[in-house]
Amino acid sequence: MKVIHYNPSSLEEAVKIIRDALTSKKLMVIYGCCTIIYEGRGASRLTQGDRLVIVKRDGSVLVHRPFGYSPVNWQPETTDISLSVENGELVMKALRLTPREILEIRFTKIYTITHAILDDRGEFIEYLSEEEIRDYLSKNPSTIEEGLITIDVEKRVEPGFIDLYCRDRNGNVVIIEIKRTTASKDAVLQLKRYIDAVKKYMPRERIRGIIVAPSISKSALELTEKLKLEYKRIDISQIYKVLRSRQRGKSLLHYIGKAKS
Amino acid sequence: MKVIHYNPSSLEEAVKIIRDALTSKKLMVIYGCCTIIYEGRGASRLTQGDRLVIVKRDGSVLVHRPFGYSPVNWQPETTDISLSVENGELVMKALRLTPREILEIRFTKIYTITHAILDDRGEFIEYLSEEEIRDYLSKNPSTIEEGLITIDVEKRVEPGFIDLYCRDRNGNVVIIEIKRTTASKDAVLQLKRYIDAVKKYMPRERIRGIIVAPSISKSALELTEKLKLEYKRIDISQIYKVLRSRQRGKSLLHYIGKAKS
DNA sequence: CGTGCCAGGTGCCAT
DNA sequence: ATGGCACTTGGCACG
Numbered sequence: 001m002k003v004i005h006y007n008p009s010s011l012e013e014a015v016k017i018i019r020d021a022l023t024s025k026k027l028m029v030i031y032g033c034c035t036i037i038y039e040g041r042g043a044s045r046l047t048q049g050d051r052l053v054i055v056k057r058d059g060s061v062l063v064h065r066p067f068g069y070s071p072v073n074w075q076p077e078t079t080d081i082s083l084s085v086e087n088g089e090l091v092m093k094a095l096r097l098t099p100r101e102i103l104e105i106r107f108t109k110i111y112t113i114t115h116a117i118l119d120d121r122g123e124f125i126e127y128l129s130e131e132e133i134r135d136y137l138s139k140n141p142s143t144i145e146e147g148l149i150t151i152d153v154e155k156r157v158e159p160g161f162i163d164l165y166c167r168d169r170n171g172n173v174v175i176i177e178i179k180r181t182t183a184s185k186d187a188v189l190q191l192k193r194y195i196d197a198v199k200k201y202m203p204r205e206r207i208r209g210i211i212v213a214p215s216i217s218k219s220a221l222e223l224t225e226k227l228k229l230e231y232k233r234i235d236i237s238q239i240y241k242v243l244r245s246r247q248r249g250k251s252l253l254h255y256i257g258k259a260k261s
Numbered sequence: 262m263k264v265i266h267y268n269p270s271s272l273e274e275a276v277k278i279i280r281d282a283l284t285s286k287k288l289m290v291i292y293g294c295c296t297i298i299y300e301g302r303g304a305s306r307l308t309q310g311d312r313l314v315i316v317k318r319d320g321s322v323l324v325h326r327p328f329g330y331s332p333v334n335w336q337p338e339t340t341d342i343s344l345s346v347e348n349g350e351l352v353m354k355a356l357r358l359t360p361r362e363i364l365e366i367r368f369t370k371i372y373t374i375t376h377a378i379l380d381d382r383g384e385f386i387e388y389l390s391e392e393e394i395r396d397y398l399s400k401n402p403s404t405i406e407e408g409l410i411t412i413d414v415e416k417r418v419e420p421g422f423i424d425l426y427c428r429d430r431n432g433n434v435v436i437i438e439i440k441r442t443t444a445s446k447d448a449v450l451q452l453k454r455y456i457d458a459v460k461k462y463m464p465r466e467r468i469r470g471i472i473v474a475p476s477i478s479k480s481a482l483e484l485t486e487k488l489k490l491e492y493k494r495i496d497i498s499q500i501y502k503v504l505r506s507r508q509r510g511k512s513l514l515h516y517i518g519k520a521k522s
Numbered sequence: 523c524g525t526g527c528c529a530g531g532t533g534c535c536a537t
Numbered sequence: 538a539t540g541g542c543a544c545t546t547g548g549c550a551c552g
Contacts, residue, residue, distance in 0.1 A: 001311040003292050003373040005266050027313065027327050029290060031264050031377055041442065042389045042530040043501065049383030050262040052288065054313070058328045066288050066379040067319045069337035070547065076330035076532075098538080101530070112264040114375065116292055118327040122310030128303045130543060156536095159446070159480075160541060180543085181302065184526080185420070189450055190542095217525060219420075240304065302545040331532065337547070359523080362545065391528060417551090421526055441528085445541080451527090478540060 006113040011090040014110045015083050018055075018092070021115045022081055025057040032090075032110040036063060036073050040101025046072055053092075053105060055081070061094045061103060075103040128240055130180045134163055136239050137178065137212065141166055143239075144212055144232050148174065159193040172206050173198065179213035180236065185220045187211055192227050267374040272351040275371045276344050279316075279353070282376045283342055286318040293351075293371040297324060297334050301362025307333060314353075314366060316342070322355045322364060336364040389501055391441045395424055397500050398439065398473065402427055404500075405473055405493050409435065420454040433467050434459065440474035441497065446481045448472055453488050 008014035021028040030053040036046040046063075051072070054062040059078040062071040078094040085091070090107040126132075134153065141148035147169030155162040164176035175198060177183075177191040188211060195209045209229040214236045216224070224231050269275035282289040291314040297307040307324075312333070315323040320339040323332040339355040346352070351368040387393075395414065402409035408430030416423040425437035436459060438444075438452040449472060456470045470490040475497045477485070485492050 001292060001294065001370075001372050005373075005375075029313070029375075031262060031375075031379075033262065035383070038530070040530060042387065044388060044530080045386045047383040047386075049381035050377075050379035051381060052290070052315070052377075052379070054325065056325075056328055060328070060330045062325075062330070064315065064317075064323075065381050065383075067317055067321070068548095069321045069323070069335060070531095072385060074330060074530085099530085109262075111262050111377075112266075112375070114266075114290075114292075114373070116311075116313075116372075118292075118311035118313070120310035120312060120326050122296070122308040122326075124333055125306045125308075126303065126545095127305060128545090161536095181545095182524090185454075186447065186450075186526095189454075193450075219525075299545070305545080329533095335545080337545095360545085364545095387530090389530085422551095442530090443539090480540075 001116060001118055003114055003116045006115070008110055008113065011085050011088070011107070011110065014090055014107070014113065015085060017113050017115075018083055021055065021113075026115045026117055027057060028055040029053070029114045029116075030055070030107075030110060031112045032107040034063075034105050034107045036106070037104040038073050038102070040096070041099055044073065048108065050111075059094070061092075061105075063103075063105065073103055073105075075101065078103075127243070128180065128236060130178060132243070133180055133234075133236070133239060134178050136243060137176075137234075138164055143234060144176065144210065145174075157194055157197045159197050160190070162194050162198075168208065172208055173202065174208045174210060176210050176212055179211070181214065183211050183213035183216040183220050183231070185217070185223050187213070188220050188223045188227065188229065191229060195229075262377055262379055264375055264377045267376070269371055269374065272346050272349070272368070272371065275351055275368070275374065276346060278374050278376075279344055279351075282316065282374075287376045287378055288318060289316040289377075290314070290375045291316070291368075291371060292373045293368040295324075295366050295368045297367070298365040299334050299363070301357070302360055305334065309369065311372075320355070322353075322366075324364075324366065334364055334366075336362065339364075388504070389441065389497060391439060393504070394441055394495075394497070394500060395439050397504060398437075398495075399425055404495060405437065405471065406435075418455055418458040420458050421451070423455050423459075429469065433469055434463065435469045435471060437471050437473055440472065442475065444472050444474035444477040444481050444492070446478070446484050448474070449481050449484045449488065449490065452490060456490075 006017045033050050035048050038044045052064040061075040063073040065072050075094040078096050080095045082093045092105045094103040138150045138153045141150045148166050152165035155165040163178045166174040168174050175194050179187050191209045211231045267278045294311050296309050299305045313325040322336040324334040326333050336355040339357050341356040343354045353366045355364040399411045399414045402411045409427050413426035416426040424439045427435040429435050436455050440448050452470045472492045477492050
């Protein structure tokens with residue numbers, strides 16, 4: 001990686017430096033004092049202050065304040081970034097077509113610009129996604145209940161996708177909704193919709209519904225009982241442990257959240 | 262704003278530079294080659310590559326790849342950032358207590374570090390938030406329906422908050438759920454829950470429910486009809502225009518999305 | 523602190 | 538493009 005720092009003495013010079021980064025598709029970081037206008041799906045104004053502006057090679061623009069995780073303004077993958085100097089301000093407009101949105105950054109002062117070309121071909125591996133947990137449970141349904149058999153995964157029904165479509169040891173249809181974090185009322189209602197949809201096709205059968213999650217909110221549990229559904233707690237860190245040990249990787253799950261309820 | 266660039270010749274030197282930024286609560290940008298481990302609510306690994314790492318004064322950590330809006334790994338407001346050199350790698354651990362999560366960045370090479378103190382006391386003004394739209398509609402309920410009267414805003418009921426609690430010209434209770442973007446099935450179900458909750462208290466009254474949004478998904482509209490609820494389209498850009506003209510600011514709504522359906 | 527809910531949510535994948 | 542849904546969602550307000 002090569003990083004180049006610039007300290008432009010004028011806004012005109014800054015324009016050239018920024019334009020160079022855009023055409024050569026470099027990653028750029030700008031430290032400057034600016035005001036910002038955004039209009040599109042929403043609209044916002046940000047009055048003057050020092051900010052960190054990142055422009056990536058795909059045209060993504062991020063404006064960061066000195067605190068907080070989220071950028072205060074942004075533009076994901078803009079088609080077009082235009083530059084100009086107007087009334088002593090360097091104006092950067094990042095335009096996006098769908099949805100039609102514009103981010104306008106007006107710099108009154110630019111302190112530093114850095115250019116860099118990052119060689120990043122790293123692989124990003126994610127564990128413990130809902131998909132991984134679903135996959136594990138579909139192959140190990142007895143984790144949920146002894147005698148359970150998986151019939152279908154991600155089964156399409158009218159209102160959406162059923163995570164696991166199973167039968168229990170008594171032959172009843174069991175519909176399972178998996179959540180990797182605390183299950184909310186929304187999850188319970190989602191499950192209810194699936195059951196109602198399946199009931200249409202098999203009006204005589206008894207259909208069970210189980211929310212499978214590491215924990216559940218109080219009101220969601222009440223709703224579960226009211227709707228005659230069930231809740232089954234699972235231990236996410238336990239699943240993680242099993243999966244990782246199989247994959248011959250050392251286990252590092254000291255921080256994996258333990259479920260509480 | 263003052264920006265200082267460092268090009269540490271060793272990882273030990275880099276540790277000192279980073280520590281200095283942390284103790285003096287500066288904003289720091291690190292260009293380096295690293296591998297990353299994350300464990301907490303989820304878990305992930307990122308193999309070696311060049312990245313941009315931002316550490317803010319509140320301990321937020323962002324790891325950016327050369328493309329895309331979202332950071333590949335992050336930590337929002339960590340309690341604790343520790344540094345060490347292990348096996349020729351600079352290890353930065355950002356710990357968060359609730360939820361318990363750890364982000365471990367292992368740098369094999371650090372190219373550049375920049376420190377900066379940003380003077381950002383700018384005011385961020387957001388327009389067209391659901392709150393602003395709700396406020397407007399509560400004061401101008403006839404936008405939704407002639408003769409509608411607002412009784413309560415953000416009324417607390419058991420399942421949550423009712424956006425607008427109104428009565429129509431015939432004295433019927435009308436519960437309104439506002440969405441600033443396309444209303445989904447979730448929005449409809451949310452409204453249904455509120456109506457059921459209110460019905461408990463007034464079992465004899467006819468209670469109407471209206472989804473108010475610039476557009477609605479096809480399946481959500483079907484659900485609306487099935488549940489005998491209503492949908493009323495509103496023109497967001499029109500509301501924006503009225504609000505802005507009142508606030509004596511020039512209107513800049515060329516980019517404000519026009520609703521379609 | 524948990525629970526609920528908005529967000530310019532973003533991202534991924536399906537039709 | 539639209540829709541349905543997960544996300545280390547983040548963020549805020551409220552009990």
